[in-house]
Amino acid sequence: MSPLRRTQATLAGLVVIIAAMVGLVIGSVPLYKAFCQATGIGGPPRQVAAESSAATGKMVTIRFDASVAKGLQWRFAPQSREMKVRLGEDNLAIFTATNLSDRPITGNAVFNATPDKIGKYVAKIQCFCFTEQTLLxxxxxxxxxxxxxxxxxxxxxxxxxxxxxxxxxxxxNANPADERGRS
Incomplete structure (x- = not known):
């Protein structure tokens, strides 16, 4: 094989690998969501418009964990670290976020429930994590x-x-390009 053919073959192989990597990046979120919905294992709890289940006598403890990604200049914490809830009852938890920077920042939250097998039983009726939040x-x-x-x-x-x-x-940070432009 001539050096030109080897170079062309190598280049073609690299293009295929890059295209596959881009495809995986683009498809990873929808694939992850589909997997979680299909299996009910891990991933985010489900979102519901309203819940009409009858409450039971069983109680569980809900612990809240809050964090911000590296580079996001916010402080974010639950007002209560835990609460006892009855299965089937509506519950409300409040979190506080503060923008520590000198400019507006838009953030979006991701959520998860652990242990993983419990995610399918957590129904979010309304959550700040459903939409982007802008803090001045x-x-x-x-x-x-x-x-x-x-x-x-x-x-x-x-x-x-x-x-x-x-x-x-x-x-x-919902707009990570904003962080790269400031140093």
């Missing part, structure tokens, strides 16, 4: 999440022993 310089806001723990969890032999659920929220 120095602004502090309270943000709510309304949720229900599905009473079906008590009947699931794989999940009914769970007594503590952790709901985690991490804020990311």
């Amino acid at each position: 310089p120095g602004q502090t806001v309270d943000m709510a999440v309304s949720f229900v723990i599905d009473p079906a969890m008590a009947a699931d032999p794989l999940s009914n022993e769970v007594g503590t659920i952790t709901l985690s929220y991490t804020f990311f």
Whole structure:
């Protein structure tokens, strides 16, 4: 094989690899969501418009975890670190976020529930994590999440022993290019 043909073959191989990597990056979020919806394992809890399940006598402890991604100049924390809830009852948790910078920043939050097997039983009715949040310089806001723990969890032999659920929220900069332009 001539040096030109080898170079062309190598270049073609690199183009295929780069195209595959770009495809994986573009498809990773939809594939992850589809996997979580299909299996109910891990991933984000489900979002619902309203919950009509009847409450049960079983109680669980909900712990709240809040963090911000590296480079996001916000302080973000739950007002209460944990609460006891009854399965099937509507619950409300409040988080506080403060923009520590001298410019407006828009963030978006991702959420998850652990243990992983419990995610399918956490129903978010309303959450700050459904939309982007813009905070002005120095602004502090309270943000709510309304949720229900599905009473079906008590009947699931794989999940009914769970007594503590952790709901985690991490804020990311919705416009990371803004951070690169400032140094």
